[in-house]
Amino acid sequence: MVEFLGSNLMKFLAYCILFSFVTVPLVEGRVRHYNWEMKYEFKSPDCYKKLAITINGRSPGPSIIAQQGDTIIVELKNSLLTENAAIHWHGIRQIRTPWFDGTEGVTQCPILPGDTFVYKFVVDRPGTYLYHAHYGMQREAGLYGSIRVSLPDGESEPFSYDYDRSIILSDWYHTSTYEQAAGLSSIPFVWVGEPHSILIQGKGRFNCSTPGIEAGLCNATNPECTPYALTVIPRKTYRLRIGSLTSLSALSFEIEGHNMTVVEADGHYVEPFVVQNLFIYSGETYSVLIKADQDPSRNYWTSAKVVSRNSNTPNGLAIFNYYPNHPRRNPPTVPPPGPRWNDTEPRFAQSIAIKSHQGYIHPPPQTSDRVIVMLNTQNRINGNVRWSINNVSFNLPHTPYLISLKHNLLHTFDQSPLPEGYDFANYDIYSIAKNVNATTSSGIYKLKFNTTVDIILQNANTMNLNNSETHPWHLHGHDFWVVGYGKGKFDKFKDPKNYNLVNPIMKNTVPVHPYGWTALRFRADNPGVWAFHCHIESHFFMGMGVVFEEGIEKLGSLPTSIMGCGDTKGLHRP
Numbered sequence: 330m331v332e333f334l335g336s337n338l339m340k341f342l343a344y345c346i347l348f349s350f351v352t353v354p355l356v357e358g359r360v361r362h363y364n365w366e367m368k369y370e371f372k373s374p375d376c377y378k379k380l381a382i383t384i385n386g387r388s389p390g391p392s393i394i395a396q397q398g399d400t401i402i403v404e405l406k407n408s409l410l411t412e413n414a415a416i417h418w419h420g421i422r423q424i425r426t427p428w429f430d431g432t433e434g435v436t437q438c439p440i441l442p443g444d445t446f447v448y449k450f451v452v453d454r455p456g457t458y459l460y461h462a463h464y465g466m467q468r469e470a471g472l473y474g475s476i477r478v479s480l481p482d483g484e485s486e487p488f489s490y491d492y493d494r495s496i497i498l499s500d501w502y503h504t505s506t507y508e509q510a511a512g513l514s515s516i517p518f519v520w521v522g523e524p525h526s527i528l529i530q531g532k533g534r535f536n537c538s539t540p541g542i543e544a545g546l547c548n549a550t551n552p553e554c555t556p557y558a559l560t561v562i563p564r565k566t567y568r569l570r571i572g573s574l575t576s577l578s579a580l581s582f583e584i585e586g587h588n589m590t591v592v593e594a595d596g597h598y599v600e601p602f603v604v605q606n607l608f609i610y611s612g613e614t615y616s617v618l619i620k621a622d623q624d625p626s627r628n629y630w631t632s633a634k635v636v637s638r639n640s641n642t643p644n645g646l647a648i649f650n651y652y653p654n655h656p657r658r659n660p661p662t663v664p665p666p667g668p669r670w671n672d673t674e675p676r677f678a679q680s681i682a683i684k685s686h687q688g689y690i691h692p693p694p695q696t697s698d699r700v701i702v703m704l705n706t707q708n709r710i711n712g713n714v715r716w717s718i719n720n721v722s723f724n725l726p727h728t729p730y731l732i733s734l735k736h737n738l739l740h741t742f743d744q745s746p747l748p749e750g751y752d753f754a755n756y757d758i759y760s761i762a763k764n765v766n767a768t769t770s771s772g773i774y775k776l777k778f779n780t781t782v783d784i785i786l787q788n789a790n791t792m793n794l795n796n797s798e799t800h801p802w803h804l805h806g807h808d809f810w811v812v813g814y815g816k817g818k819f820d821k822f823k824d825p826k827n828y829n830l831v832n833p834i835m836k837n838t839v840p841v842h843p844y845g846w847t848a849l850r851f852r853a854d855n856p857g858v859w860a861f862h863c864h865i866e867s868h869f870f871m872g873m874g875v876v877f878e879e880g881i882e883k884l885g886s887l888p889t890s891i892m893g894c895g896d897t898k899g900l901h902r903p
């Protein structure tokens with residue numbers, strides 16, 4: 330009997346082991362393999378001919394469409410001829426693969442022209458994410474796309490819809506990345522200015538009759554700048570996944586005559602709420618549900634308008650096309666004007682309205698181990714206009730932190746600790762402060778592994794009178810709980826009492842409104858080195874960011890493919 334049981338037990342165990350080997354790939358999802366080639370090509374997304382960076386000939390690049398648990402492999406060939414590159418997978422936490430976060434100078438060396446770099450990571454959660462260049466100001470040239478991760482088979486979402494669509498909103502300049510970067514680092518400072526166009530899914534419309542436009546450069550009849558048409562079948566409900574990858578602009582997005590129900594933000598289900606226009610900041614994603622329930626005999630305008638800056642950029646327009654009307658038939662109405670650019674109230678109100686879906690509440694730790702207050706200021710350092718956090722403006726080192734920290738190359742970046750706050754009592758956030766002590770640093774914040782960290786982003790006046798801007802801050806490698814927004818100066822005694830610790834939404838990008846503050850909480854539980862920065866391309870370039878390190882000792886050896894630059898040369902590529 331014992332023998333019988335024993336042999337059967339052995340068989341059973343052997344079966345289990347075999348079974349687990351067989352089923353592991355199924356449980357962990359499929360492998361999705363992409364071969365991408367990045368190139369500079371002349372494109373006319375807004376009718377004006379300009380060099381754009383394409384992936385496999387397109388900007389926005391191909392979408393990654395996957396299921397939760399899938400492994401994504403992107404073999405990326407850099408055919409930019411004379412330019413380095415790196416791609417960041419925005420919103421993907423890179424658990425156990427921090428070296429594939431794609432942040433040049435932080436997690437990897439740049440990919441050299443002619444080289445192919447292989448990114449390999451797991452998309453561990455369903456939702457709407459993005460990818461984009463993270464080298465210099467390259468994103469501005471059009472190197473971006475969307476990532477859609479669906480639920481495993483048999484699981485369903487807390488809302489229903491008939492069709493699923495994705496669009497990317499971006500802004501477009503006729504100046505190059507290099508003109509912009511050189512201007513921003515010049516003395517005197519040359520600001521990038523407002524974008525020439527707003528693009529909806531890579532299409533916009535610049536007015537070719539604008540005085541001073543060289544003949545032949547702008548062609549209003551070029552099919553490349555035919556407005557994007559989102560074709561809908563009457564009575565059907567659409568899930569529209571909207572991602573913003575603007576270089577600068579905060580946008581208000583709307584579809585004439587249609588309400589939108591917000592159901593997802595940065596990969597998290599939202600307690601649904603209805604809006605007429607959606608405010609969306611660079612680096613954010615939302616899913617909205619739209620029912621095609623209006624008069625089906627015509628088309629409607631889709632519009633994206635710049636808010637928060639006094640911009641002269643025309644609204645980006647696309648067509649909400651009711652089948653079977655022609656997708657190029659203009660709606661019979663004038664496009665909606667959109668909200669006033671300087672009305673911050675509805676933008677605060679939308680931020681506060683975003684709460685976690687009742688059925689998916691994942692409450693934050695009720696206390697934190699460390700609080701870092703980050704005062705955001707614009708100031709002058711050695712004649713350059715810079716952005717600073719607590720009077721320290723960020724400089725990327727030449728050797729990526731991840732490699733420096735793992736291989737003890739500590740001479741490659743500043744070792745002095747960064748300030749945890751600012752002179753609260755004496756700093757007037759409403760005036761133009763001189764910030765005479767502002768400095769630059771490549772130092773980092775070291776976070777104790779598995780601790781809870783609060784970050785308070787405090788906005789202030791810029792160097793212009795009565796001006797404070799909106800900054801969308803993005804955290805790599807984590808989602809955070811958005812525990813509070815406020816106006817004026819954050820009071821560390823009073824304001825935490827009003828934190829939402831019950832049903833805050835989790836996000837990876839969040840706005841800091843003019844003269845306001847935003848409070849975030851996150852767990853430092855993802856071993857790696859992670860950038861946290863303003864998602865405005867020029868602002869990060871001007872120093873508006875920091876870097877966190879946590880649990881680096883838990884990582885095994887780094888792939889050699891991320892090495893080759895700065896002081897990593899001795900560590901050699903394969």
Ligand SMILES: O=C1O[C@H]([C@@H](O)CO)C(O)=C1O
Nearest residue numbers: 520707791792793798868871
């Ligand atoms: O960083 C910036 O610089 C300009 C302006 O403040 C200085 O010209 C601007 O609008 C920014 O957002």
